[in-house]
Structure formats: C-alpha cells, structure tokens
Amino acid sequence: MIVGKKVLPETLISQLIAPCGMNCGLCLAYHRKKKPCVGCNGDNTDKPRHCVTCRIKHCDELKTAGEAFCFACGHFPCQRLRRLDTRYRLKYRMSLVENLRNLQEIGIERFMALEKKRWACSECGGVLCVHEANCLYCGHDRS
Numbered sequence: 001m002i003v004g005k006k007v008l009p010e011t012l013i014s015q016l017i018a019p020c021g022m023n024c025g026l027c028l029a030y031h032r033k034k035k036p037c038v039g040c041n042g043d044n045t046d047k048p049r050h051c052v053t054c055r056i057k058h059c060d061e062l063k064t065a066g067e068a069f070c071f072a073c074g075h076f077p078c079q080r081l082r083r084l085d086t087r088y089r090l091k092y093r094m095s096l097v098e099n100l101r102n103l104q105e106i107g108i109e110r111f112m113a114l115e116k117k118r119w120a121c122s123e124c125g126g127v128l129c130v131h132e133a134n135c136l137y138c139g140h141d142r143s
C-alpha cells in the first residue's frame with residue numbers, strides 16, 4: 001500500500017465519522033495514494049463495494065431515528081452493529097460501540113478533539129491507521 005501525503009490530525013473532521021462509529025479518517029483506504037476513499041459520508045466514486053452497499057449506513061431504522069449515528073436508534077446496539085464491533089475490537093483494538101457511546105455522551109466536537117489526540121502518531125505527528133499496527137508514515141509501532 002502506497003500512502004499519500006501525510007494525513008494530519010487537524011484535518012480529521014466530524015463528517016468522517018460514519019453512522020456505525022467508524023472514523024473513516026483512520027481507514028487504510030482513506031490514506032492510500034491512489035484513489036483514496038473520501039469516507040462513508042462522502043461520494044461513492046472510490047469506495048469499496050462493501051462500504052457502498054453497507055447495511056448499517058442504509059439501515060431504515062437510522063432514517064427513522066432521524067440522526068446521523070446508530071446511538072439514536074431504539075435497537076442500538078443491534079446484532080449487525082455488534083458483529084462489526086466485535087471484528088473491530090478483536091482485529092483492530094477499537095470499539096465502534098464505545099465510540100458511539102462516547103459520542104452520544106460528550107457530543108461531536110469534544111469527540112473529535114479526543115480523536116485528534118488519540119490517533120496522532122507520537123513519533124511523526126501523522127494520523128495513525130486503525131487497520132495497521134505501525135504508523136503508515138514513519139513505521140512507529142502504535143501499540
């Protein structure tokens with residue numbers, strides 16, 4: 001994977017937070033040089049198919065809740081979301097459900113401020129990728 005220009009924490013904007021609690025600014029596809037994905041809430045041009053057809057993003061309950069995030073749904077956290085959350089916790093050591101609970105409690109502005117600190121590489125200052133154990137820009141081990 002060839003990465004593009006270093007992504008900096010201050011560029012992590014609230015629009016990058018997907019309904020499931022994923023911060024798309026931490027995704028490998030967002031950091032790649034060639035045809036980077038602009039995130040779940042952006043256009044579909046360079047999005048992988050599984051994200052274009054994502055059943056969480058297009059969930060009717062989300063539309064009914066009239067909110068941008070799953071925490072507003074009466075079924076939260078539903079089985080579908082819990083399954084994705086389990087995968088992320090086990091594979092990438094990040095919980096989407098925990099993200100959503102924090103987001104609900106502290107609001108998007110404070111959540112984004114914390115994300116900017118949490119995901120900044122202590123070596124080079126770039127944004128860490130949740131899908132990789134090492135910083136994409138300097139190789140620093142994020143564990």
Ligand code: SF4
Nearest residue numbers: 024027037039040051
């Ligand atoms: S590939 Fe999916 S998870 Fe990654 S940035 Fe794009 S929409 Fe977000």
Ligand code: SF4
Nearest residue numbers: 059061062070073078
């Ligand atoms: S938590 Fe609610 S809105 Fe989100 S995917 Fe599940 S049923 Fe749909």
Ligand SMILES: [Zn+2]
Nearest residue numbers: 121124135138
């Ligand atoms: Zn780094």
